[in-house]
Every structure is written in C-alpha cells, then in structure tokens.
Amino acid sequence: MERTxxxxxxxxxxVGPALLLYTLVLLVPIIWSLGYTxxxxxxxxxxxxxxxxxxxxxxxDPTFLKxxxxxxxxxxxxxAGQVIxxxxxxxLYAFYLKRSSVLVRTLVFLPVVLPTVAVAQMFAKLFxxxxxxxxxxxxxxxxxxxxxxxxxxxxxxSAFWVIGTMDIWKAMGFYAILLYTGLVDIPEETIEAAxxxxxxxxxxxxxxxxxxxxxxTVASLIxxxxxxxxxxxxxxxxxxxxxxxxxxxxxxxxxxxxFTYGEYGYGSTLALTLAVQCLIVTLLIFWRARRxxxx
Amino acid sequence: MxxxxxxxxxxxxxxxxxxxxxxxxxxxxxxxxxxxxxxxTKTILDLSRxxxxxxxxxxVKYQNVAQTGLAQQLQLFAxxxxxxxxxxxxxxxxxxxxxxKGQVVDLEATFKKLGLLDKLNPAAVTLQKKLGGGKLVALPxxxxxxxxxxxxxxxxxxxxxxxxxxxxxxxxxxxxxQKGVQPFAASGDQKWPLTRLIGGxxxxxxxxxxxxxxxxxxxxxxxxxxxxxxxxxxxxxKKGYFGQGVSTIDYDTAMNTFLQGxxxxxxxxxxxxxxxxxxKQNKIGANNIGFFNFPTVKGGKGTANDxxxxxxxxxxxxxxxxxxxxxxxxxxxxxxxxxxxxADQGLITGFKVTQQPKNVPALTAMVQKKISGVKNPYLWxxxxxxxxxxxxxxxxxxxxxxxxxxxxxxxxxxxxxxx
Numbered sequence: 162m163e164r165t166x167x168x169x170x171x172x173x174x175x176v177g178p179a180l181l182l183y184t185l186v187l188l189v190p191i192i193w194s195l196g197y198t199x200x201x202x203x204x205x206x207x208x209x210x211x212x213x214x215x216x217x218x219x220x221x222d223p224t225f226l227k228x229x230x231x232x233x234x235x236x237x238x239x240x241a242g243q244v245i246x247x248x249x250x251x252x253l254y255a256f257y258l259k260r261s262s263v264l265v266r267t268l269v270f271l272p273v274v275l276p277t278v279a280v281a282q283m284f285a286k287l288f289x290x291x292x293x294x295x296x297x298x299x300x301x302x303x304x305x306x307x308x309x310x311x312x313x314x315x316x317x318x319s320a321f322w323v324i325g326t327m328d329i330w331k332a333m334g335f336y337a338i339l340l341y342t343g344l345v346d347i348p349e350e351t352i353e354a355a356x357x358x359x360x361x362x363x364x365x366x367x368x369x370x371x372x373x374x375x376x377x378t379v380a381s382l383i384x385x386x387x388x389x390x391x392x393x394x395x396x397x398x399x400x401x402x403x404x405x406x407x408x409x410x411x412x413x414x415x416x417x418x419x420f421t422y423g424e425y426g427y428g429s430t431l432a433l434t435l436a437v438q439c440l441i442v443t444l445l446i447f448w449r450a451r452r453x454x455x456x
Numbered sequence: 457m458x459x460x461x462x463x464x465x466x467x468x469x470x471x472x473x474x475x476x477x478x479x480x481x482x483x484x485x486x487x488x489x490x491x492x493x494x495x496x497t498k499t500i501l502d503l504s505r506x507x508x509x510x511x512x513x514x515x516v517k518y519q520n521v522a523q524t525g526l527a528q529q530l531q532l533f534a535x536x537x538x539x540x541x542x543x544x545x546x547x548x549x550x551x552x553x554x555x556x557k558g559q560v561v562d563l564e565a566t567f568k569k570l571g572l573l574d575k576l577n578p579a580a581v582t583l584q585k586k587l588g589g590g591k592l593v594a595l596p597x598x599x600x601x602x603x604x605x606x607x608x609x610x611x612x613x614x615x616x617x618x619x620x621x622x623x624x625x626x627x628x629x630x631x632x633x634q635k636g637v638q639p640f641a642a643s644g645d646q647k648w649p650l651t652r653l654i655g656g657x658x659x660x661x662x663x664x665x666x667x668x669x670x671x672x673x674x675x676x677x678x679x680x681x682x683x684x685x686x687x688x689x690x691x692x693x694k695k696g697y698f699g700q701g702v703s704t705i706d707y708d709t710a711m712n713t714f715l716q717g718x719x720x721x722x723x724x725x726x727x728x729x730x731x732x733x734x735x736k737q738n739k740i741g742a743n744n745i746g747f748f749n750f751p752t753v754k755g756g757k758g759t760a761n762d763x764x765x766x767x768x769x770x771x772x773x774x775x776x777x778x779x780x781x782x783x784x785x786x787x788x789x790x791x792x793x794x795x796x797x798x799a800d801q802g803l804i805t806g807f808k809v810t811q812q813p814k815n816v817p818a819l820t821a822m823v824q825k826k827i828s829g830v831k832n833p834y835l836w837x838x839x840x841x842x843x844x845x846x847x848x849x850x851x852x853x854x855x856x857x858x859x860x861x862x863x864x865x866x867x868x869x870x871x872x873x874x875x
Contacts, residue, residue, distance in 0.1 A: 204535035205553045290701040292709050292718075312701025315644075316858060401524060404644075404703040404854035405861060420528045422844040423553070 186440065192410025198430045203423035215430040224414060225408060225431065229438075232410035235325060236389040236442075242329035243385045244378065248335025252366065266341070270334035277331070281398030284327045288313035320400050325410060327437040328395055334387070336381050343377035344370070379450040386442050391435065411435045457493050462521075466662070481513040482781040485540035487530075489523035490769065491823050496805060499797040500542075501788045514785055520774035523646065523707075527843055528645025530570055537858045539579075539774035545594060546769055548587040549842045554772070555593045561773040564592040575794060584767050587839065593854035595790070596806025599767030602652065605732070610637060610720040612639055618746065620760065622657070622688065622753045629697045632720050641719035641750045642703035646664045647850035648838070650689065650857060652723060652764070655837025660758035664834040670874070671840040678864075678871045681748040686856065686863035688753075693857025703854040717738055718814050726823045727768050730801040733817045743818050754834035763826070765833035845873040 166172065198215050202208035234299055250269060254262040269344040287296035294302060297406060298310045313319045323365075347370065355369045371378070393412040396402060402409035402417075411431055419428030484504070490497035497518075506517035519540065520530050527547050532679055533539045535555055539786040545551050554560045567573040580596035587709060604625075606618070611628070614635055619774075620623040629639035642649045658666045669675040676682075693702060699719065714722040717740045731737050732745055749760045773786070794807025802820035806826060816824075838846040849870050855861035 206559055291699060312704055315703045374550055405852050406859060420531050420846055423531060445559040
C-alpha cells in the first residue's frame, strides 16, 4: 500500500481523472464567482471593474441584512425541528416500536421523496383562505375560532411558520432514519448493562444513548444546517419570498440580484457571504463537538 | 454559488432550442406565461398547427413560464445567447438591453421584407416604438385599454352609480363592503394589478405624462402626489376592499372571483375580453359587465380623457433563430393573426382586422371604439423602470396593502432603486 502511494504515476492515474473533474466543475466556477465579486454587470449588459464596492454595499443594504436575519432564524428553527423530531422518532422506532417500526418508518420517510413543488402546493392549499378556506382555516372556522382565520401565507410572520413547518415535516423522516441507524449500532449489551445499573427512560437516554449517538447527531446537524441555510426551492414554490421580501433568504435575494436585476457582481458577493456563513456554522459545530468529546 | 451554477446548467439543459436538423426540419420554440388555451397564445398555436400541416418539417413547441419568473428566465437564456425563437417579454428595459446586444430582430425591417408591415396597426406600432427607443423590436400582440370593469347588477342593486371620482369609488367600495359584497377582485400574487392602481392615481394627480416626467428626472416618486397615491391604494387594502388574503390571490382566482359575481369591480386590461366573452368562464353574463376609466382625483391635472393604453404582453423574435424557415412561418402566422384573434376570441390586437366578423361581441365593440378614440394615452406604472425598480415596486406592494410597509417607506425604497 505504502509503495503504491509513493508511486506518483499510480496516484496520477487513480486521482487524476477525479481531480480534473472536480477542478473543472467545482473549483473553476467557485473561483470564477469569486472574481465576479470585484466586477459589476451582467453577460447582457457587460462587466465593469468596481473594486471592493460590492463588499461595502453589503453593510448598508437593508435587504441583505433582512435576508441574512431571516435565513439564520429560519435555519435555526428548521434544523432544530428536523434534528430534534428526527431524534424523537428514532428513539420511538428503536425502543418503542422496535421490529414493527417498518410501516411507520416508511410513512414518515415518504415526504422526503416527494417533489418539493408538490409538497408546497399541498401546503399552499392547506393554509389557503381564498377562493375557499383551506383545511386549517376550515378547521378553525369549524371549531368557532374565527378570530384566528387568516391568510397564513399573506403575512411574513405566519408565512415563516408555514414554511418552517413544511420543511420540518418534509425532512424529519430522513434524519429519523439517519439517527436510527446510529441507534441500531449501539451494542445491545451496553444498553443492558445500563439497565442493570438502574438507568431507565430519560436517564438511559440522557447518559447512555445520547452520548453514544453524538457523532451522528453532529453530522445530522451539519447536514441540516447547511441545507436550511441554503433553502431555496421550498420558499420559491410556497411564497416566492413574499409577501414583499418578508420570506426572502440570502439564496433567493442572490438569485434575484443576479438574474433579475442583472447585477452578477453583487449577486456573487451575496453568494460568498452565504458560503462564509455555512463555513462558520459548520466550524462552530465541529468545535463544540470536539470540546464535548475531550471533556 | 452552487445554486447559481446549477440553475444555469439546468436551464440551459432544459431549453430545447430551436434547432435546424440535418433533414431540414425546424422546431420553433415559443416561450410565454400565457396558457396554451387562452388569449393570443391560442391564436398563435392554432395558426402554427395549420401551418405545420402544410409544412410537416416545421413544428412549434410551446413552453410555459410563470409571469413572475419570465424576466429571470429570459436573462438566463440571453446570457447564454440561447433565446427561444419567439418569446413574451414584460420588461421594456430588459428588451432594450437585448436590442443593444443584437439578440432580438428588428421587426420593422423584417415585416417590411415579408410584406407584413401593413398588417400592423400604426397606433400600436407608435406605442411600441416609444418603449423600444424608436425601434420596433417586439410585436404588439395586444392593444389594450385599462380601467375598472364592473358588475352592473351588483352596483345597481346597491344603488351605486358608475364612480367618476376617487371619492365616489371609495364611497362605493365602503357601501359594498358594508353590504357584505367584496368591492374589488385583484391578484396580489401577480402584484402588478395593484401597482396599476398607483400608476392610475398618479396619472390623475400629475397628468398623463407623470411617469415620463419621473423618467426625465423632473418628478421624484417621493413627491407628495406619489405619497397621496400610494396611501390611497394602501388604504383600499387596509380596509379589506380586495378581499381576504389578497397577496395570495393568483390571476385566475381574481378573474374567477369577478366572473362568478363574487366581487363588484375589477381593474384589468382589455386583454381579458377573451375571458369575458367566454360563456363557460363568465357566469355573470357579458351584458352585465360595464367599464369605466380610472376615476379623477381632487386637485389633479389628469382627466377622464386620459387612458391607460398599452400593447400588453409583447413578444420578440430571437435574431439567432431568424432564418428563412422562421420567416416563412412568421409570414403565415402573423399574416393571419389579427383577423383570427378577433374572429375567434374577440381579441383586439396591434394587428389590423381586415375581415369584420358578423357578430362582434358587444364588449369588444365597445372597447374597440374606446381605443380608437383615445387622445391622451399613458403607459403603466413600471413601464420605464429598470428590472430592479420594477421588482421593488411590485414586491413591496404586497406588504403595502396589508399595512406592513408604510407608503413613505415604499416610495423611498423605490426612489433608491430608480437612481
């Protein structure tokens, strides 16, 4: 093995094609996009060198700050929901339903494979107010809570909860399976031993199961946060960032800036801030997990 | 970054570009937000099918895009020099960019060559050229007049006369609301039906040239008249005159609300005649629909003789696809377009009608007469705006009518985007 690794020709043959492909489809566009941040314009209107103007613009652009805040708030809420509910579901599969969990697992996983647009259409109808009340408003009306009947997608505050709920509902099955595989991997003997020592219910979960599950939980959290920080399709399909720009995350703002306003330079700068945000979040989680491990 | 690339790649892959194959067959792609079965798109596709029967090697491929995503998609296509052969375009400033880049066909020259120029209505050409910097780079597939359509029966039943002033309009709305009738049907999801009201108000306040003066820089959108206009429109929303959840109402829902008699008034362009004249959609009856111009406002310079007129959703032709086969198809389709659109659906287009059908629907005849009598036309609110200012004007109108954005903030953000 070591001899193979010392042979640069072997390395070139094994790694070369993949590296070349990776460079072409990933690194080149990233660097290209970075280059755009010091230019302004679009392929139709032409480009102009502007130096660091795009970066300065970030600081006095209220829409950017609003989008950054919305995206962060959204990511925290949805990721927490996805991982916590996923974890609870996984515990349910492993300790309560046990072997009979197949059907429930399949049902909870089903939304993961549904197209986002279809799910969004369904949620739009569920929360509709006109031309007919959707299920939610019909229910509220039916039980006499008419003061709560409202256009859920028509105001930024309630639209946030609808989008959040939808994304949690759609992805929790995935995290449940991911965490469930981790749970299955915990040796039966360890659990037995803890039980003999008197650990039960919450104590068992808190001091035995969760610490053993920590690596997978951290991985789930990183997956989830990176997905939710970059949310795009579900918001486009459900509210298209509206009403106004109330549910516009950075991704959508970047998309509009680049492709509607024709400001590719500023769009790339926004994309860069998003990448930096994802990087910081991932590093933070790693750092926390490392510290917890070393303790 | 990943998103940008993926979207670009996907869109490029998804575009079936008009391609001339080795066998000499040609696929003409037509991109539009209009439904296949409605408006002038139906006419174009019907004519194309007839053409394809005689020319088996030519086929037309219809591609649909949501109107809110049209400008974005066109920008992506244009960036890769890959525009569809015929495409709808709703932002004059984007069209101007495409023209500068030479990506769209000069239709005056092409139509002259094909002997089609006299098929066009000169008034529509003038209007279109005004938007295209003196060039005809888009086809006036519609010739519209805009105003308030109303349900005659509902107004009569409630003892309301056709409103002439803004005060009469709001008084009528208040009365209807009180009686449990939704005063206006409007699509806040489309956004532009709401900004049209701002544009109309401003034209009444400052006169028909209001937006020309904004373009010239002699008027600012933060001026008091604009604040008054935006406040007036925001009030309609805050008082609930547009019904529940206006920003979630899409175009078809708004149309149906009016055509099923669930709302009294509907601000819309005359392109909706196709829907109004269709008994299947129109449950209130075409005879029951009345029409009045945007009401005048107190102390305003504009009069009820100034009309909002436009060529609607225009369509341009890609210069990359402009070959002999495409021109032959254009000659057939646009040679017959005006007559067919009028005969089949009563649509008034920017094309001349040379064969008057025997039974012209009454509404269509009324609109035809109004359009030919317009002395002082003005364009819609965002006509001269950049894509960015257009987006800001339309996006922000949603929180404006729900009271989540103040009129002052709305106009400040717009003024900033106009700089």
